[in-house]
Amino acid sequence: MSGALMALIRRELMLAFGLGGGARGSSGFMMPVIFFLAVATIYPFAVGPDAQLLGRTGGGVIWVAALLASILPIDRLVQADIDQGFIDQYVVRGLSEELIALAKTIAHWLSFGPPLMLAAIIAAGLLGLDAEQLLTVEIGLALATPALAALGVMIAALTANLRQGAALGGLLLLPLAVPLLIFGAGSLLPGGQNGLLLLAAASLLLTAICPIAAGAAIRAGRE
């Protein structure tokens, strides 16, 4: 079973990093990163160059940008595999939908989390965060991105086969990701270090539940 999981993750990574072609396009993993940096770039234009104000609000902007960036890849995660018959072929081979969802979650995180964390270093520079704030942001993103990836896969599974699925996906993800936003951005406030613990707890819960829900959604969608 773990051999099958590795084979699935391998294919997902190949698609995510633009080597598989087809429905997910090439280097699709860059889009959330570029979007994330774009938000961090335009924010100082909107509020002005006041370094103090930027430093105080920049952490929150990074979190909002990370959340919005996690919406972008959703529509490509599950729908294409259903259309091309991959999911059916996995199921015929006796792989459970939950295992498929888990493989997608792990691969999606690998193609989404670390690039976003790297981009956060640049964003911190653009927004004038100090080193301590950057460290807190990085720890927070490391904790939260698995949950964002898991949410993305679950919502992709839920909205597969819907006509307005892509737009609906964004609307569904944001409310579910609010706990991550509150605890993540909250951890940047003075004396907010405990926010990271709550963030870890929320992230663990979402990461554990979402693949099961995604598997059920894929199964329900087939019948």
Add this chain to the structure above:
Amino acid sequence: MLFRGLSLDLAPGQACHVTGSNGMGKSSLLRVIAGLLPAYAGTVSLSGRIALADERMALDTGQPLARALAHWARLDGADEAEIAAALSTVDLAHLAEVPVRFFSTGQRKRALLARVIISKATIWLLDEPANGLDTASIARLGEAIAAHRAGGGLVLAASHQPLPMEPTQVLSLVDFLVAEDA
């Protein structure tokens, strides 16, 4: 409901040709047998692994054929040599390094057959396997089916047209249709 009262028993080496016009439920029958659709009533019991070939290729179109097939070979425990052998069986060995998106309809159908061969499954469920194939390719499909049956495999093929095999049974879905007024 599409059909009822349907009963089918296949032993190793046997083949069944499911006939019926479009929309009669041939594909649905295959999906029920493959476990992808629940049957409203009745049971399916089988032993051995299944290979399903429907209209969807399930190969990554941006990748060269050999690498796209390698994904399934990893899941099904086949090695490089078996991929190469399957490709020569379906006469696609010369296109192994060509991305799948450049393939014509017939070539896609043959790539799909190669995926079925590589799976080393006992039970082949083929949905319209001869669609889009030229005469030479149909002959090759017949050889592949014959070799599979000779090796103890069994074949259930659904098609509205004649197939290059000698079925031990012919299942005509017309006989099991649910009457409109029922």
